[in-house]
Amino acid sequence: MSITVSISHKLGKFDLDADFHIPDTGITALFGPSGSGKTSLINIIAGLETPRQGHIEISDRVVFDHRQRINLPARKRRVGYVFQDARLFPHKTVSENLYFGARRNAQKLPREEQSAILEMLGILPLMGRRPAALSGGEKQRVSLGRALLSNPDILLLDEPLSALDHARKQEILPYFEWLRDHRKIPMLYVTHAIDEVARLADHMVVIDQGKTLASGSVFEMLGRTDLPPLAGRFDAGTVLSARIVSRDPKAEVSFLDCAGQRLVVPYLGRPANPNVRLHIRARDVMIAKTAPTGISANNVIPVTITKISQENRDTVDISLRLGHDPDGRHQHDTANGQPVLHARITRWSAHRLKLGLGQKVFAVIKSVTVDGQVADQAI
Numbered sequence: 001m002s003i004t005v006s007i008s009h010k011l012g013k014f015d016l017d018a019d020f021h022i023p024d025t026g027i028t029a030l031f032g033p034s035g036s037g038k039t040s041l042i043n044i045i046a047g048l049e050t051p052r053q054g055h056i057e058i059s060d061r062v063v064f065d066h067r068q069r070i071n072l073p074a075r076k077r078r079v080g081y082v083f084q085d086a087r088l089f090p091h092k093t094v095s096e097n098l099y100f101g102a103r104r105n106a107q108k109l110p111r112e113e114q115s116a117i118l119e120m121l122g123i124l125p126l127m128g129r130r131p132a133a134l135s136g137g138e139k140q141r142v143s144l145g146r147a148l149l150s151n152p153d154i155l156l157l158d159e160p161l162s163a164l165d166h167a168r169k170q171e172i173l174p175y176f177e178w179l180r181d182h183r184k185i186p187m188l189y190v191t192h193a194i195d196e197v198a199r200l201a202d203h204m205v206v207i208d209q210g211k212t213l214a215s216g217s218v219f220e221m222l223g224r225t226d227l228p229p230l231a232g233r234f235d236a237g238t239v240l241s242a243r244i245v246s247r248d249p250k251a252e253v254s255f256l257d258c259a260g261q262r263l264v265v266p267y268l269g270r271p272a273n274p275n276v277r278l279h280i281r282a283r284d285v286m287i288a289k290t291a292p293t294g295i296s297a298n299n300v301i302p303v304t305i306t307k308i309s310q311e312n313r314d315t316v317d318i319s320l321r322l323g324h325d326p327d328g329r330h331q332h333d334t335a336n337g338q339p340v341l342h343a344r345i346t347r348w349s350a351h352r353l354k355l356g357l358g359q360k361v362f363a364v365i366k367s368v369t370v371d372g373q374v375a376d377q378a379i
């Protein structure tokens with residue numbers, strides 16, 4: 001069960017050519033700048049728009065193939081769609097909105113699963129209200145509930161948080177995390193917000209000017225500052241998995257383990273899940289040839305340089321594998337599955353420090369975002 005998309009289409013003067021494959025679980029971010037073709041692409045997957053040619057498979061079912069003249073209508077594709085604006089029927093109650101799609105669906109979700117979803121989304125107290133009496137965040141929760149109750153094979157989410165303010169976004173994000181971690185449904189999540197990608201996504205498809213440029217794990221893709229939509233972005237960098245190992249409430253810090261390296265971040269309380277995600281922006285990583293002392297940054301990590309690439313005239317991107325290679329050998333960026341940190345420094349600094357492949361240096365991390373909370377080093 002997975003999703004394969006290989007299509008080409010023309011919208012006025014805009015050419016769309018997409019070719020990618022997404023796994024059957026977890027969240028795949030469809031990431032690209034405004035006007036790159038993200039909405040058109042998910043409309044095509046949903047069956048709301050017909051491409052000129054190509055092939056689309058959802059969970060091993062061919063839903064579109066121009067050669068075989070297959071083009072299933074939207075209602076038969078088993079796709080749940082959450083739009084930027086919730087698009088609820090204004091004259092229907094929350095309950096009627098929720099069951100509108102579910103009622104028509106032959107493959108109904110078992111009743112206990114329906115209840116679990118409504119409970120998880122906190123919708124039960126809202127059932128009798130009409131959309132006009134809901135907040136933006138509540139509307140999006142109902143929209144998400146409606147999509148899930150239709151028992152889809154895939155959930156398509158078109159910038160579901162873009163119409164919400166920061167507080168409402170924080171209210172909704174945990175629901176997506178719950179879906180990602182507890183329900184085995186693949187999600188294609190359209191966004192141009194790197195922080196949402198870093199927090200939620202397992203995989204990433206990068207699109208620019210109507211072309212899908214690359215796809216892969218979010219850990220690998222966010223480090224690809226060579227891809228135009230990510231290049232030059234100050235927030236491009238690294239996503240790492242870490243585990244909270246201890247906390248010191250008096251000093252108001254938490255200690256994390258990341259691939260054997262210890263990281264210190266501001267106090268994280270006692271989350272239900274000790275596994276967290278870190279997003280470290282390339283611009284927030286400095287490089288030192290010897291371990292610096294007497295500095296405010298708490299996180300100084302031994303790393304080995306695995307790649308140096310010129311980003312533009314003034315800056316270079318440096319890939320750093322966590323830890324010092326015992327034998328000093330330099331390996332390439334894939335780093336045998338070992339986490340890689342990315343630093344963006346000036347070309348002058350790289351030249352001055354005489355940085356080279358395989359060198360053992362120290363990464364000084366100025367700021368870490370832990371699952372959406374900025375854990376600045378100024379603590």
Ligand SMILES: Nc1ncnc2c1ncn2[C@@H]1O[C@H](COP(=O)(O)OP(=O)(O)OP(=O)(O)O)[C@@H](O)[C@H]1O
Pocket residue numbers: 011012013014032033034035036037038039040041192
């Ligand atoms: N029906 C149409 N006719 C002609 N051009 C279209 C049509 N629909 C979309 N386009 C063009 O296709 C391009 C891609 O639009 P699309 O809405 O898919 O981009 P997007 O990545 O979702 O953008 P945003 O992030 O701003 O929502 C744009 O240049 C848009 O103007």
